[in-house]
Amino acid sequence: MKKVWERVMAGVLVFALSLVPVSVASADSTDDSDVKGYVSFGADLTDGEKLKTMTGLGLSAVTIADYKQGTVTNQEEHKYLDSYLDSSVIGEKALSSVVVREGAQGSGIVVSTTNINYCTIEMYTNALATAGFTDVDVKVSAPVEVSGTAALVGAMKAYNSMKGEGTIDDTEIDVANNELVLTGQLSESIGQNQATELVALIKNRVVSQGATDDGAIKKIVKAAADEVEVDLTDEQVDQLVALMKKISGLNLDISSVKSQAQSIYNQLTAMDIDPDKARGFWAKIGHFFKKLFSGIF
16 A cells, blocks of 8 residues: 555656746746756656656755756757767766756855766866856756766756856857866876866966966976876877866966865865975975875874
8 A cells, every 4th residue: 555655646746747847937937036046957857757856956846946947958968078078978868967056155166966977076066167157056966877967068058047148158168078078087097086186286277377388288287297196198198288278268267266166176285285386396305205204104
């Protein structure tokens, strides 16, 4: 009897969910002051999958009415990611979804995920900071484990809906996607934390120093790799240089980027790495012995 009742209740919830509109409400039809957040659902979710995804986003069939809703399609994923990511990783369905809410002033970008196995919280945070997100709470969810690439595109759409169309343009979306994917690829060979910290460190120095040509950026990349203590292939160096050339053209406010991704830059400080300048020879020697003695004790 209990199982029958559970099936009945599940059916009621799915039916209630089916009554919720999935298109983004227009500014004329909804008072934005009453909107609690902005959601982008994977377009290929079934009703049952959507309900499970909503739970991961902290939403229900009732509370979703307080959110502006949109969708992100698999075609949009491929549009923005095909240049950087193998199509097998992107997949053939858009399932990952995201909700974006205004955060408190000075809170930075706060990300949490459910059932995402490729994009880490730090990867999302870094990429969203590059795209220009400020003081937002971002939740990413899927009904089963997926890469989470659709959610990044969905986050851009949701943020544009929240702040006004054109806040994040196609160039910024492209660079953020490039950064997210390259960080993920680096993670496979040098580790997730190291990849995230390396990209953040290089980005900070490239923008702070106004580096725009290949030679100057390559020096920054190699110096940063030494400090984070990772070995990069020539191909990886070239990929980072290409990404940073794009980032140098975005006119980023690096102090804003650092405050939005504060946890990542705090980690660099904890490693005794100054994000704003290359470590000198003697400082490198001191860092080596500091790590050596720390390991001994």
